[in-house]
Structures are given as structure tokens and as C-alpha cells.
Amino acid sequence: MPRPRSLSPARIAEAALAVIDRDGLPALTMRAVAQELGMGTMSLYRYVDDRQELEGLVVELVLGAVDTVPPPGAPWREQVATLVRRVRDAVAAHPAVVPLTMTHRHSSPASLRWGEAVVDVLAGAGFDARSRVIALRALLGYLLGAIQLEHLGPLAGAGTDVMAALPDDTYPRLAETARSAKTVPPDEEFDGGLAAVLAGIEAGAR
Template identity: 70%
Template sequence: MPRPRSLTESQIAAAALAVIDRDGLAALTMRAVARELGTGTMSLYRYVDDREQLEALIVERVLGAVDTTPPAGGPWRERLVTMVERVRDAVAAHPEVVPLTLTHRQSSPSNLRWAETVLGILTEAGVDGERRVIALRSLIAYVVGAIQLEHLGPLSGAGTRRIAALPAGEFPLMAETGRLAAGVPADEEFRAGLAVLLTGLEREARTDGA
């Protein structure tokens, strides 16, 4: 019998991510990942205790691609936009992973470094205490929710067309919104929504500093 080849966490995470990207999150099992690696399921358990640990490896692989270095110079709003868009770029490449980022974000070293940088920018902007807690969670909620909407219900999709076709007599505003939404590019939707959130944070910072 040949000796089972050694595996690294990086190889396991890459294989698991390949399964998710190809077949969806529901297809993620220890057996599927072992098959992707060309090994037996029991051999995989030598390296990973359970699915939860496997998910954590996947999240760290995706978020590990995010540059957590504080952006140099510029207004604090622009620096926050840069930090948020870095996460969007990394996670949007693997949209099926989005639900896992919420579950495992606190155990991901890369996510913790990203959050530390964001908190530093918020502090410099005058947002601190409980308001800083809420601001951080709001930014996380926005980027995760926006990616899910972009993946599951894009403005260019069939759902928007159905809304646009609603009877104007019964749903005048929804129908109009659907017609307008069809022409909004995904990048514009993301950045404009983020601008709304940051405008609120800026107002909070000015209030605190008054």
C-alpha cells in the first residue's frame, strides 16, 4: 500500500473552495473535498477535525487575499471605501462563501486584521465608543448583504424585470423602481449604497465633535 501523501492546510482549503465554486455551498462535504484532493475521506480527517474547521480554512483562504494595510493618506471616507472594496473584490470572486464569512469571521486572522484597520480609521474620524462598534458592524453587514444581493438578486436579473412589469395602478412606485433599477450597474449600486452609509457615519462624527 502506498503511503498517503501529506497535505497542507493551503491545499485542503483550495480544494474545498474549488468544490464550492463549482458545485455550490450545499455540496461542501468532507467526502467531496477528499475526492477533489484525490484521497480518502478518512485520510482527510488526519488534517481536519470536522466541517467547521474546514469552513474556517476556506474563509481564511478567501479573506487572506484582502490587503489589510491601512490606505496611505486621503480623507477617512475614501480610506474606508478602499477597505470595504478590498473585501468585496476578494469575496465577490467566491460568492458562495459569503454565508461562511459571517459564521467564521471572528476566527479569521485576516478578518481581524482588516477590522483592526477599519477601527483605526473610524477612530481617526472621531467615531469611538459604542458608535464605533455599530459603525464596524454596519460596514460588515453592508458588504456581506450587498454581495449576496449582487449574487442572488442582481438588478440586471429576472427579479427586477418582474418588478418592472407589476401593474402600475396597484404598485406605481415598485414598478417605476424596477424600471429604473434595470439601468443601474452593479458597481454603481455598491458604491452609492456605501456612500449613504458613510454619510451617516460622517454626520455622527460631526455631532460628536460639535
């Protein structure tokens, strides 16, 4: 008779996320998660098949907490912006998970629910199917790219300092821009970029 299943998918996802948060995405292995749970590696295979399934559970844990109900009665741009910001807030707490959201976005129920909410707002605003394709991909590209730059990319932290120190006689505009970047709060930078993307989406649909 098989032993009872004593671990929930949520508990396994929490352990996997703890490994990623502490040691980075490359450290995510069946063995590492099993150790986090205080069990043998082979025992973990009773619950999940492989690392890919672990990744999917992590994505569900992170994105499953995102509220996909847009603010009622708000203009479509505000509704979409709110949905985008909610994902940013959820993922920014675990930036190493960003690559997984792209890998699993077509198989993750939470990701699909979010996508459905966004395109439903766009459809209600009069965007046809072709325009919704372009808009959704533009929003995803901006959202995930902005999170990576903020937390993992070359413009984050010391990267900005390096660019700010570039010689003015060779890279005058780039150095000046990097120095200015230190004075722009992350929320202002994100919201400004998002507003530009939404304005472009609106202009392109006309």
C-alpha cells in the first residue's frame, strides 16, 4: 500500500522558493529542496517529477497571490497599470524567480488568469484581437525587463555607479544619465516607463 501523501504542493513550493531566495536560481535542485524539507531526495520524487515541476510550483506560489480584479470603474490604462504593478510587487520580492515567469507563463494557471484579466480590460476598451496581442507582449516585455534591470541587471546597484564614473569626454550623455538615475526613485522610474508603454499601446491602436 502506498504511503500517504503528507506534503502539499504549497509546502514544497515554499521550500523551493526558500532555496532560490537564499542561494539563487541555479541552486534549485531536487536535492536542495529535499534538504530544505528535511527529507531524502528520493522521497521528494513521490511528490514531484523533476526540477521543471518544482519551477512551476514556485511560479504558482508567487503569482498566485496576485489580485487579478482590476479597479472597477477606472479608465482602462489605470486598470492595466494596476494589474502590472501587482505582478511587479509580487515578483520583486523574489527577483531570482523572474526567468521562471517567462518559462512557465503559458502553463501557469496564475499567469494565465493575469493575462486573461489584462486582455479582458483591453477588449472592453475596444482593442481588437491583433492589437491585444501586441499590447500584452509589450506589457510583459516591459514588466519583466524592468524587474530584471531593477534587481538583477547592469543598471542595478553598483552597475549604475560604474556607468556614472565613465569619462565625460567619451560617454558624456551616458555618464550624465547614470548619475541622474541615482536620483530617480524606483517606483517613479517604473511608473514612468509603464505610462510610456501604455501611451504607445493606445497610439498604436488608433
